[in-house]
Amino acid sequence: MDRPTLDELLEAVGEFLEKELLPSVADPRLRFQTLVALNALGIARRELSLGEALAEEDRRELGALLGLEGAPEELLGVLARRIREGQAPPGTFAFLKAHVVRKLKVASPKYLGRYR
Template structure:
């Protein structure tokens, strides 16, 4: 068992120090870079907290949609190729999968951009 703070907590602490203590005293030409580092730390923290579940869920959904198994990256490439070929133009399942994967990515990269309840819009 790991001691506390764990990796996600360490990132959160470091990010807070960066925001509250270091960013205010940095020269203006370094502030943008510091904010980018803080944002990257926030994304890494959220990914650590969510674990591999979201990627595995996406892999299973893609596998079911494509009718074959495989690694997430390979399934994603095949899905994109099939979309470009127009194979999912009328697929509610494909639209739902795209929406859910987009929401998950925003949850990790910019969670404040989501409403409290990020339900899929009508996916006809």
């Protein structure tokens, strides 16, 4: 495996921003933008480590819910159409709740922890 890995590169940039740059930033606007960048790096790292497994969970659960095979994005479109048509299959609410949990695992795991 080539080194550094993508995750290691993202981690190094995050550490630089957090430990070297952020403490020296006095401008509130730049401080906020640095925090946004740190958050984006965190999301990218979580997507890198969890994204495929979470997408597979969505695909598997959607397939079972709808009785169809396909990519998660396509199956979510089918489910959305069925919901709009008033034809939501049994188990839709449970799936959507689990789907949101999976999304929050990547986007904002701290938020998820507060509301479980």
